Amino acid sequence: MIQAKWLVLVWALLVAPFSFASEVPAKLHGEWRGTLDLPQGMRLTIGLSLTEERAELQSPNQGPQTYPLQELKFADEQLSFAVPDLGVKFAGAYQQDQIVGDFEQGAKLPLTLHRLTAADSERLAFEGKYAGVLNASGTELPLHFNIAVVKDGFVATLDSPAQESYGIPLQEVHIDGQKLTASAPMLKATYKGERNDEGVYEGVWFQGMAFALNLSKVTAERPAPQVKAAEFGTFGGATAHLLCDKVSIEYAGDHDEQTLYEIGSVSKTFVAYLLADAVQRGVLELETELSSVFPGAPEGVTMLELVTHTSGLPRLPADLFANANQHDPYRHYDLAMLTAALNEQTLGKKQHSYSNYAFGVLGEALAKAQDMSLESLLQERIFEPFGMTSSYLATADREVSPRLATPYNSLGQQVGPWRFSALAGAGAVVASLPDMVNYVQGMQARLAEDSQLRELMLTPRVDFAACCEQGLGWMLEQTDADHTLVWHNGRTAGFASYVGFYADGSEAVILLSNQAMDVNSQAKRLLSE
Template sequence: LPVSENSSLPLQVNIAVVHDGYIATLDSPAQQSFGIPLTDVHIDNNTLSFKSPMIQASFNGKKTTEGYEGTFKQGQEFPLTFKKAGSDEKQASTPTPELGEHGAAVAIIDQDEIKTQFYGEHDHNTQYEIGSVTKTMVAYLLAHAVVNESTTLDTPVNEFWPQAPDTVTLGQLATHHSGLPRLPENLLSKADQTDPYAHYGQSELESALAEIEPGANNYEYSNFGYGLLAESLAKSAEKAFPELLNDVVFEPFSMPDTYVATRKENTSGSLSKGHNVLGDVVPHWHFQSLAGAGAVVSTLSDMANYTKALMRKSAEDDATVEQLLAPQKTIEGCCQQALGWLISEDKNGKAYAWHNGQTAGFSSFVGFYLDGSRAVVMLNAQSIPVNDEAIKRLTQNAGSQ
């Protein structure tokens, strides 16, 4: 798949023939994404086509001497040819970039001691898109509002948005059990592929809410849900979401260099360039009504302050953080889902909270032990998974704790 003039991304489709059709998945090895489900699969000697609701993509191609040559559509159209792999051919792969190849920052917090490590020319002033770690801040807004009795986890969303179904609650949005899809259906049709959330305002959100038919209340990670949650809490507080986040999180947690990226003209000169998985520089992201899904930009110092404050409050049984980190749901094969945060255990059964984030050009991770003993903050100026490395650094002394 060509992603720029000089770069391409290998994709692989796996199709199994079953008695009533096909089972198919899509792999993107360079992004470490495997087993993405495909639907509406059709393949014969002349055509290949499929859809992927999870990533809102589709492919339609015709058989040529090269393979199935056609168009891959995901927001915009890309030329793409699938060639049948021989039985002795290995799955398409590409070297996995390492942390810090284009700059990064890491903080390890042990009690009151902080050790920092910077990669490239980055320093304490370098800013990063933190992506979905933003969701932990939105979840804190909810926990804060619940403790202060201005709302509840059972408050239906249609109290704030009459267009919304009456079956969706704030608590369900915060735990990804609302039945809302990962993205609203009307997001990508008018999106700029390089800045996909920038155009999506309140009118688009209202239109999406009027059209949705929530599915079962099973776990489904949803940027749509968190954007809606943030806007609902802002309506409840009668403030704009960036203002609410500044008042409840950024100022109390000593985060002076952190902001919500809602307008391009407000982009700070300290914001690092972001890089995709192939190492190409990519545009920064900006948000409107889906800002709660991942719009925060921050520094290592600010994120360390944020994490230290949560650790301290957790150790002191602070009511808001107790509400925030109380397990709400079990995610099979993974962990416990609290409000925003995921709760896992190390090999000794000691609990820690964590969340990661990823945009087109950045990746991030924040994790801390609930007893306040240790934490890791990892901010990387390239869109590659950092979970494994971050969790390794967080739990590496588990045997001696």
């Protein structure tokens, strides 16, 4: 059903101390709602409840929890508040029945809050999570509709926990005491249900074909169906633990040193190294502008911004899925399409926002600047010198290797491999475990021997989460043991990967799976053993 993991901005919501509601003037009393517009059409509802008794923040698309406000100030029609434990700040201007300002939690986004009318407030009875199980060809797939009330309507998102896909935008949402309807354009799907006497919406999910789906509002008495997480090694896989000079390798199932895996977004670290290598050789500079390589691309975008996800480019090109095969969504997107998209692109705010688009562009820019293909550049600068004899770039015109492990999605269903055209820099590398061991060892050795390369690759460029900073391609995380963990993970429709090593070269771990799943926790357990 959903072939890729759609990453959205997830707000880490924690309990915050109480704020005195007496600070809230009467003119602000009421229920307020606004919507944060996120990349790829994703939306997240933010609410304020302001009364004599309470002053609280809500995120109704994510649950019923409320979070008391601190540092609340209102003067000269300007409202500001914070929730420090969440890293949340807001500042805006009160304009009768709306408050216009900026919501900040890592990134700063515009937010207009509207006071709910009496009619809006009546619809709050339908706000909440609605859960059901879709039976698709014998596979039970739990789905959650997260419905929030906003002025004059609803904002809703779809979660598929078994597929680890969250925040998929729903549109045309309507719910009342008789029916529930919605569409999911990203999935080319619709839902229509009618409410029975027990409060269950009995309906049909249509996505190419019709599937029965009954949705019930989640309560303490009626919890959502539980999802069993995929287990590493069910269909195969490989791990390597590097500790000083010792390398411990394990294979699951019938996999061995010949087995190949799609490494997904770990490929971005290869592109980042190609950029650092080009800078050291004087081919490009970090501040070289993209428009010098791609005339017609937005002005002012630098190589450094592309490699650190701060370019203002969205997560994906807007037209990527217009003519895509949902089972192989990147294969058709060629250089002509990428160039046309760049020529028409309007940039967003230049702040950290993970972008496959940016790395696809960066890979092509590096290749174009050196008058060769990305595949040839990888072969010459990484695969050969690092001893990665089995690795290749899964381009659209390449036959699938018979050594490639059979891919499975997070539900355990067999799926097809992915191939790429002009967005190959985002995630097209295929490799064996021995090749990845050589890559990590080669990277560690070069970083230890070359102080300029180390500075280029591992200098923190921008904070992007409570845990981490962004290096050149790599994520940088400070551990409890005061190590700097250098890491990246990846996922395609049927593969998952993780590569991490301590910056001091003392330890590293590699996980490769032929099932789309979360491998981060497994990797960190290996590092802690």
